[in-house]
Amino acid sequence: MNINIFKHKQALALHIGQLLFDKSNNQERLNIALSGGSTPKAIFDELALNYKDKIDWNKIHLYWGDERCVPPSDSESNYKMTYDHLLSKVNFPEENIHRVKGELNVNEACNDYIDEIEKTVNKVNDLPQFDIVILGMGADGHTASIFPYQIELWDSEEICVPAKHPESGQERVSFSGKLINNAKEIYFLVTGIDKAEKVAEIINQKNTYQSYPASLVKTPLWFLDEEAASQL
Template identity: 55%
Template sequence: METRIFENKETVAKSFSAYLSDLISSKAEIHIALSGGSTPKIVFDELAAEYGDKIDWKKVHFYWGDERCVPPSDSESNFKMTQDHLLSKIQIPAENVHRIQGENEPVQEAKRYSHVLEKQLPSQNGMPHFDLVILGMGDDGHTASIFPDSIDQWEAEDLCVTVAHPVSGQIRVSLSGGIINHAETVAFLVTGKSKAEKVREVIQKEGNFDSYPASLVKPESGNLIWFLDEDAAADLR
């Protein structure tokens, strides 16, 4: 595991965007699972502004780690956020964008998206294989849309699961733990003082760390990188 700490979320975005550009340039084709949230939003802005015409987007395939079960035009849609801040500003083939269709019936959509992953991703040791999975972490230690009260879904045999948000009850479709941990690299993007306690517990294996889904992110490859700002890293030794 590697921890990279930057002054603020803007420098996190700049560093991660440079990292991603280098990773893309090193591959003939690349398959990336995206995250929603405020930090990816500024990463997408940075990518569009600084790398829009520098990256060969034709070799990039985008997927999502989770999605709220809302239409793609809804302000809560992770796809819409990515569309507004990145996809609409770059030259990426439409067929390279593999969105979770949040407007569909959730259980059926989880099955459909599992089939998309099986069809589109290269297989390694009999399982679909991402080059990179980008994750965030909530104040409660959740990641993708696996929450502490649904942590058993991490171990689901299916590639995708449906989960209800513990407060709002909103249904979401999420990748399960097996395909996340099978990725070549997993990168956490975590910023803000409100995340500091959980960051410390998860990284240093303290407190109730094993009740947080983020603590279960352990890629088989060993390639786990935390991109943190100083606020999120404030409690680390």
């Protein structure tokens, strides 16, 4: 298991920024699926600040591993967060942005995104294969927008699934497990003390770890801050 621990979120962001820079230098096209959350936000800020003119953005195509069914201008949109912290600050080609159309109803948005991925991402093992899928993890052990109470969505035959937040009922579109696990590399970015218990259970395979969707991710590269790693 590949586990990398950093002093704090900013140190983690610096490392991921350098990784993405190196990857973009060595490939003609890089298909990356992003996540929401505060850790990716720090990475986007790092890329915008220190790699604005270093990365050839024409090589990079961005997708999202999950998205809330809200318009792209909504403050809860993962796309908007990426736009505000990265896309609006660098010379990024609009045609390389492959967002979930959260302004549609959840089933339409899901079907539209399946079509978009099928058309634009090369297949390996009869499935679209991303170069990098970036994931976060919730304090409840969810990843992407697959929550423990809907863990069966992980095994869907579809590459994307309609999902729903267990408390708010907010509808979302999420990658399914087979699409996530078909990626060349999976970066699990987890920060904060509230994640420490689940991180330890999943990595050490303890207690009810199999009930957490995050435990179903195969061979991820773990990137943790010291707080998230504190119970390892």
